[in-house]
Amino acid sequence: MPNSAQALEDLVATARQIGTAVESVIDGKAEAVRLALIVLLAEGHLLIEDVPGVGKTMLAKALARSIDGTVRRIQFTPDLLPSDITGVSAYNQERREFEFKPGPVFANIVVGDEINRASPKTQSAMLECMEERHVTVDGTTYQLEAPFMVIATQNPVEMEGTYPLPEAQRDRFTARISIGYPTASAELEMLDTHGSSSPLDHLKPVATATDVRALIEAVRGVLVAGQVKQYIIALCAATRSAPELRLGASPRAALHLLRAARARAALDGRDYVIPDDIQALAGPVLAHRLLPTAEALVERKLPEQVVTRLIEQTPLPRP
Structure with a gap:
């Protein structure tokens, strides 16, 4: 296997x-x-x-x-x-x-x-x-x-x-x-x-x-539970409705986040993904795809900061 x-x-x-x-x-x-x-x-x-x-x-x-x-x-x-x-x-x-x-x-x-x-x-x-x-x-x-x-x-x-x-x-x-x-x-x-x-x-x-x-x-x-997949989708969906962003994360971004989380879990010796994997990788995987609004640029709100805020606000999956 x-x-x-x-x-x-x-x-x-x-x-x-x-x-x-x-x-x-x-x-x-x-x-x-x-x-x-x-x-x-x-x-x-x-x-x-x-x-x-x-x-x-x-x-x-x-x-x-x-x-x-x-x-x-x-x-x-x-x-x-x-x-x-x-x-x-x-x-x-x-x-x-x-x-x-x-x-x-x-x-x-x-x-x-x-x-x-x-x-x-x-x-x-x-x-x-x-x-x-x-x-x-x-x-x-x-x-x-x-x-x-x-x-x-x-x-x-x-x-x-x-x-x-x-x-x-x-x-x-x-x-x-x-x-x-x-x-x-x-x-x-x-x-x-x-x-x-x-x-x-x-x-x-x-x-x-x-x-x-x-x-x-x-x-x-590497196993990804249904609740963890829902968490990935919730995070990506949150970027699409964030007021600071005019372009949110694409479905491809969700797929890349899933694959990267699998790799991170495997490097840690786990055969399953946990929410910590998603949170650790959300910034590097999602931020470069997001486009801030003109107002956010003036206020120096970087996409990385928006992703950090969304991680704090998105509820963790229940076991």
Whole structure:
């Protein structure tokens, strides 16, 4: 059974190995690493949003290198074209036929650096592959190999030369995290470890793509009671009627919250989800999808604050 005790023990052990490997590169950010692991096991995609220089790309690369699968990196720039991401059909003169040359999106983990520097047209090239796990080029559909995860980094929209991500694309990211500045002790340790060479050079894979597929299968078997599902729906419905928001959480957001809660429960060694899992993940999973009203922006009411208020006001499910 995928939700057996042995499968959960194997999952926790392998996940800890991946987490330890990533934390050897990213100092003092255990919670961000844990959330990245949750998104990986929930078959989702991760958006890392923060100012330059705090380790966004380093976190993405470290997670990718700790798994022995195919990894491709896309540097998003204003002149990047959709075909540069998905691939292109080129005419082979020897065979006298068109053949498909796959783009960098054909990998187990795709690192999209500064995704909001590309034009909206290019950003939209990621929509199909992120949701449906396949790419259509010139009328032909090509399946992407599992596991498939996009780890995108972006600078805040206020930075010069950036385009805000379309709502449809933000909704496809399972969670958004902000790494933040390290503590003084972590920054001092970083100067010691990163000063002479990059720890990424010494990072070895601790799991294979097959291992990750098995972990994902184990997470799918985690039990979610009917009352907990009702709690997820109640939280998402509350965002749709909140006066501070003009766009609430979509049904896809509820599904992503459910999958992420399963992954968090499995990482804690549980084969069932509890309301604490939902409350802990509601901010990272829901906040980036919500659009505040103009009045809320003036009053500096951030979506994260609205989610926190809704968690306090939404009654917990009864056992």
